Amino acid sequence: MPDSKSHANGERVLADLNALRAIGAYKTGVHKPTFSEPHRQSLDWLVQKLPEAGLAAAIDGIGNVFGTSTKSGPKLLAGSHLESQNYAGWLDGPLGVVYALEAARVLNADTSLKGAVEVAAWCDEEGHFGHFLGSRSYVGQVTEADIDAARDRTSGRTMRDALADMGLSGRARIAAEPGRHVGYLEAHIEQGDTLESGKLAIGVVTSIVGIWQYQINFVGEQNHAGTTRMAARKDAGLALAKFCVAIDERFPAACGPRTVWTTGRITLDPGAPSIIPGGAEMLFQIRDDNPAVIARLEELLRTMADEVNAKGPCTVTVEKIRTGAPAMMNAGFQDAIEAAGKVVAGGRSIRMPSGAGHDAQLLATIMPAGMLFVPSIGGISHHWTENTADADIVTGAQVFVDASRRILGG
């Protein structure tokens, strides 16, 4: 067992998470888009709480919240985000922020431990205005022009207007201070069913997968759906459907054990009931943490396209529109989480990649980073029914605090 000074207070963690759930509540989840009123209140809530952990609170010019410590010794940065997807779950983000707050409360007050946990809530991880704008700003990847151009994808409101409404106009953005932190630790719900189906408590994240995205365009011949004989048709929509089915048949033999691929969008041109589609377009995505697997699948994709072009009657082009870079989690951090899982959760942990993106992938570009997962009931996420058993939330908090202590060298 961890000593009592490293022990997370489970009731306090659950109370904090429920306090955040009450701000912007929607059914059993929340509706807390970036820079909405409930989001602003959630940031304020955190600013009020940080002093409990001996941390000085600040909100920077992009809406990141930081709690910084004056305690001597190594400093671990920990956190996640407080805004939500539209009409989504209560734990996606807040879980990691409250775990970080709890670790700071427990460890920063422990005078026998050198060092402290500092807390961050990264703004807009959920991408209402962009992609990981808060953590990307912190690691130096966001320009003022990026902010000028950003708009809320739902309402169209500019990010500049939103920042002004938040009272953050003209405020400086806080950038990473080289050498300040020994690394970054983040907890998150799994958003899949690996832990639940394996009756496990903790996922030790080995990597955050990269995302490769392709636009696949089919060209046939637009024609009249009544007067064009079946044998004379060049139906781009049918060619696309065949390609989707071929991917489903051929990818499994070439993929890795955890590769996933998705056709998220299909568009037929012109998309009218009485016109044979002359064009068809699909947005196709592959995720893996192993670029060699992706290279193999991309070659298969291009081979399949060549076959379509050789056979006809339609032609196809495959354009890569996004190249992923998997983020590897630090080996020492993984060991610390696993060791904490042994002590606190009876070893019910598994090493696994993260199929979803997280702020940790940005932090990993400038410092050692680690992540742990807790189970998602039914694997559900990005939906208001998202949930995790209270017991699993508490176990996760205890593992997080213990792992933080280990990383700080305690």
Added chain:
Amino acid sequence: MPDSKSHANGERVLADLNALRAIGAYKTGVHKPTFSEPHRQSLDWLVQKLPEAGLAAAIDGIGNVFGTSTKSGPKLLAGSHLESQNYAGWLDGPLGVVYALEAARVLNADTSLKGAVEVAAWCDEEGHFGHFLGSRSYVGQVTEADIDAARDRTSGRTMRDALADMGLSGRARIAAEPGRHVGYLEAHIEQGDTLESGKLAIGVVTSIVGIWQYQINFVGEQNHAGTTRMAARKDAGLALAKFCVAIDERFPAACGPRTVWTTGRITLDPGAPSIIPGGAEMLFQIRDDNPAVIARLEELLRTMADEVNAKGPCTVTVEKIRTGAPAMMNAGFQDAIEAAGKVVAGGRSIRMPSGAGHDAQLLATIMPAGMLFVPSIGGISHHWTENTADADIVTGAQVFVDASRRILGG
């Protein structure tokens, strides 16, 4: 050979068609949407021309142009339409109107022939504001409320505003006068390649196919495209693609010789690159002139849906949203066209259904109706490159005039 009094003047026909092409010209085609300025000028052109055929001209309250005769004896109604699809071809519509005008010019002046050809240009066959509004109005299927509700599908302009701009507000609509006509004859470009590929000059239309339309909805489970293992997915988009391919594989064994089917629109829900589609929808259409064939295909479609539902992981529903009614062309009219084709075109004709809809299908609900086709180069239609060889246009006009004479009993 037909006697000279029945002989179409090929040069006059080509000149008239080129005069109409010059109004609203777009590349080698025209852009002449319903109630546009070029459309209005085209109607005026016809009104000016009708007296050449001894016809009194009128435009009614829905934009139909009529040329009526006071000659004694039976009357044949003939015509087509003058507006075009957006940026489309020069012959789709005008060919039938000019043939009708030519038949009236030749036959109405022939004192040895009892009876006359009357000419109609039906408004909005191309469906900018609705479906066959002009001919449907003439046969009594359009209410004032239908006109109140109609809007231009491109611009959104109301039909009432458009009629006002045309100076047609408050003008009465002309309805069919029971017993006035022995029937209706229409010529049109084929819009397919049956005639061209068979080196034929004339299509004798046996029927206008009915259109059956289905909305096919797949329900899976929306989930995160990164965290959801392939084995755990219920991808509605993939289920749809498999269904399209299954239709392609199984319909040919159950269809008729000229059945056509088309998936014109596909929508994935929510249609985002990183979300597994929880819903997918396709708009599916079948055309045939034989309801028994359709019944067989619809049963196959429902069997295939049952198989999807039994096997999983997604469910599917098939909803019929449009039931077609094929319009049979009058046997005597078919014989007249075929006989004219023997005399004028050396028998280079074929009996065939029309896969596209035409005003003749509305007229067929109240009187005997017939149609003839001329070849489309490359089978192209609804595109500005649509064309027919001048020689084929002239041959078609001669067959049309001769068939009209035969129908009038000459």
